[in-house]
Amino acid sequence: MATTSCWFLAFVWAVWWLPLMLAVPEEQQGDGCSAKRCGNLTVSDPFWLPDWEAGRSCGPLDFEVGCFHDNIPFLRSSGFDGYSGFSIMNISYEERNLRVVDLHKKSDFNVPNACNFPRLNTSSKLALPFKVNNSNPNLIFYNCTKAAANPDWAMVELTCLDATNAYVRAGVRYDATGAYAGYALEGCDAIVVPVVSSAGSADSNYEQLIQDGFLLTWDPVTDPI
Template identity: 30%
Template sequence: MPPLLLLLAVLLLSSTANGYPSTCSNATCGDLTIAYPFWLNSSSPSSCGYRGLGLACEGNTTLILPAQSHHRYRVSYIDYDTRSVFLVDDAEAEALNTTTCPHLHFNFTIDASSALHLTRSDSNITFFYNCKRNASSPSAVELTGCPDYNGSSYAFTGDGYTGAADEYGCEAAVVAPVLDAHKKAMVEAPPASRYVEVLKGGFELNYSPHSVQCGACERSGGWCGYRHNQTHGGPGVVGFACFCDGGPTDDQCESTSGQNYS
């Protein structure tokens, strides 16, 4: 190869190497592909994708989305064409081993700044536990075999029942998202197992194509992510980074003319 072409090839490889980190390439966990804007949280010190979309691969087989209070949701499928991710409550797996009374402990919540949000495909099942008074609502179905409870426990398949927990003197109320199609089909299942099977089917979240911080970066041709800040706050501080062909920046990539894209 002529020396000039060899020099250009070296410069091109160097530019690419300084852009999107090699740890940000697509990865696999079991039979699932992890691609932008998701990323493996083991790819530290560079996190490649949206904040809150870091996934953990356990045993090279199980993909986990950590949530609030160290709660865990197992990722069953990611559809990058429709920007959908399907989750099952992994932390409640023991509760779903029962066939009579799924004893859930956590309400699913999404932070307002998250790129994730529930979809029209989702619905809710509300569970009341250890109620002192009988639920008078026609939508209430009494659960049997609930451990450690002297009072009655119920499941509601509609929306807006959480406030009634105080009316019935219930110890706890938990709202669980489920796929609406699964909930509508569960009328054909035996009463003892119908709720468990629907919960095991999980639910769907969509992720936004742009976040506020990532939007400018992506429009400028970059990939958003996070890295340890070496200049402000020390190496222990993680800050936003826009990965560009010429290397990471703090906001967005520059055009060939030296101007930033709007």
């Protein structure tokens, strides 16, 4: 009789508590984060700002947005640390575009009386869901061991006072395959930097072009099965 009573009580406990236990994960997961603001930017699905009070994530990790000093939105998957990574200027949810600034490239040319030649292509910092929008033209920076022979009309020498045999070429069309070998110069290291626009010819205002950012696009986010 005692055994039967124990089984009956266990059954009642299971019937009472099981629905509540199953409801907890659903409540924690929720239907995604609500729209939030960082500075002048409204962040909404598929992007999200973490809810530190709730202590949970509510979106794809690659789309997590941080808010530096409570007013600078940044793409966390770009490795943002305040000095490098991508800060976000604007997001077009309809066109799946976001305008970002590569802070490392920006700071490279923001040192008084000097500049640090960029080392990596901007695209090397992209997480998988993102790619450079093909509407962006490119700048190509060259760091050469000697003066470039017969530089063409699309190249100008860098204006940094400590730069020697360093050049920038404007107006290079975007190539999704990264086939820029036709722009290689002998004895020069080169990197590719996308920008929103350029004049299509040599332009000494490359610092401003980098500060104006460039466009990224993302693939549609599908719900996990």
